[in-house]
Structure formats: C-alpha cells, structure tokens
Amino acid sequence: MYAVRMRLSGLSALRCEEDAPKMMLVPLLLALLGLCSAEDGARLLASKSLLNRYAVEGRDLTLQYNIYNVGSSAALEVDLSDDSFPPEDFGIVSGMLNVKWDRIAPASNVSHTVVLRPLKAGYFNFTSASVSYVAQEGGPVVVGYTSAPGQGGILAQREFDRRFSPHYLDWAAFGVMTLPSIGIPLLLWYSSKRKYDSSKAKKN
Known part of the structure; x- marks a missing residue:
C-alpha cells in the first residue's frame, strides 16, 4: 500500500544572536524537533485489490478498495477516483469507479467494491486509483x-473452459466412443457363456 502523503509546510529556521547563551538553544531545538516529528491531521493509507483468482473475458471481476485513516483527526471530502478501466475494455456490472465520503474518522476505515466485466482477453496493467482529501478543516x-x-492476464472464455471446466461433455463423448470396444467383447463373452451353460445342462 502506498501512503497518501501529506504536504507539510516548511518551518522557518530559528536564528539566535551570536551573544546568546548556548544553553538557550537546547529547549529551542527540542521544540523545533517536536514540531517536525508531530503529524497532526488525517493521514490516509489506501489499497486496491482484485478478489478473483482469475480474470476471465465475459465474467465478473470484483475490485475492492480499502482506505484507512491512521491520522489524528477526520479526513474530510474524501474522493476516490479510478480512471484506469477504459469503457471499450471493461463494462461496469455494479458499483462506481468514482465515489466520495464526507469524512473518515481517525483510526477507522472504509471499503468500496466494484464489479466489472472484461470485454477482451489479453494482458492488462491494473494501475493505482487516486485519492484526494482534506487533512484538516480549512x-x-x-x-x-x-x-x-x-499487470495481469485476462483469459479468453474458451481458454478458461479448456483449462478449468469439469469437461462433462468431453467425458461423455469419450464414453460413447469407447463403448463399442468394451461392449462388443462383453456381448460375445456373454453369448458364448450362455451357449456353454445350455450345452452343459443338456448333457446332465
């Protein structure tokens, strides 16, 4: 996950007079360090992930976005936008690729799910979505x-069926083709057995 980095305004350098006691610099430097290390306001971490094991042409593909606020205050006017899916390559089954939240409280998270349908097979680069927000009011x-x-591959429907379907029709066709080679010898054996049994019964 990439951290959504906050832009921090620069701190002006502190200057002291040449004749000021050196001991006075210690608390000033400590205060400056405290200001630099403090991170006030919201800070968001966001992820985008595919929930399907395989992406298949003509089948639903589920995307999930998670946004976490690890900052000290609520994130305001949060806007998630994903423009990486061209309409000629993907159809939207459910959900939206652009969504907004008024606020995300500190130490909380939100999730958003979108279901797409790939229209073409081939390789596709699943890139990042953008997230914008206001870290502090004003x-x-x-x-x-x-x-x-x-980057990942989108399998053609025929290729996916060939590799992963249970192949019921193929097994049925195989059974029909092998039936004569198994059935004819079985019938011959059964016919000869009946003749042998009948001749044995007549002798007795």
Missing part, C-alpha cells in the same frame, strides 16, 4: 494513490 487538498495490483 486546509489544502491532499492527493495520493492506492496500491496497484500490477
């Missing part, structure tokens, strides 16, 4: 990105 808009699933 503050600037912060922009970041989710994690990226990366």
Whole structure:
C-alpha cells in the first residue's frame, strides 16, 4: 500500500544572536524537533485489490478498495477516483469507479467494491486509483494513490473452459466412443457363456 502523503509546510529556521547563551538553544531545538516529528491531521493509507483468482473475458471481476485513516483527526471530502478501466475494455456490472465520503474518522476505515466485466482477453496493467482529501478543516487538498495490483492476464472464455471446466461433455463423448470396444467383447463373452451353460445342462 502506498501512503497518501501529506504536504507539510516548511518551518522557518530559528536564528539566535551570536551573544546568546548556548544553553538557550537546547529547549529551542527540542521544540523545533517536536514540531517536525508531530503529524497532526488525517493521514490516509489506501489499497486496491482484485478478489478473483482469475480474470476471465465475459465474467465478473470484483475490485475492492480499502482506505484507512491512521491520522489524528477526520479526513474530510474524501474522493476516490479510478480512471484506469477504459469503457471499450471493461463494462461496469455494479458499483462506481468514482465515489466520495464526507469524512473518515481517525483510526477507522472504509471499503468500496466494484464489479466489472472484461470485454477482451489479453494482458492488462491494473494501475493505482487516486485519492484526494482534506487533512484538516480549512486546509489544502491532499492527493495520493492506492496500491496497484500490477499487470495481469485476462483469459479468453474458451481458454478458461479448456483449462478449468469439469469437461462433462468431453467425458461423455469419450464414453460413447469407447463403448463399442468394451461392449462388443462383453456381448460375445456373454453369448458364448450362455451357449456353454445350455450345452452343459443338456448333457446332465
């Protein structure tokens, strides 16, 4: 997951007079370090993941977005936008690729699910979605990105069926084709057995 980084305003350097006692610099430096290390406001971490084991042409593909607020205050005006799925390559079955939340409380998370349908087979690069939010009320808009699933293959329907379907029709056809080679010898054996049994009964 990529952290949605906040833009921190620069801190002006502290200057002291040349004749100031050196001991006075210690609390000033400690205060400056405290300001630099403190991270006030919201801080979001976001992920984008595929829930399907295989992406298949013409079959549903489920995406899940998770956003976590690890900051100290609520994130405001959160906007998730994913423009990485061209309409000529993917159809939307359910959900939206652009969604907004008024606020995400600190130490909480939200999830969003979208179901797509790949229209073409081949390789596709599943890239990041963008996330924008306001870290503090009245503050600037912060922009970041989710994690990226990366490049993956979308299988053709015929290829998927060939590799993973139970092949009931294939087994049925195989049974029909092998039936004569098994059935004819069985009939001959049964016919000869009946003749042998009948001749044995007549002798007795």
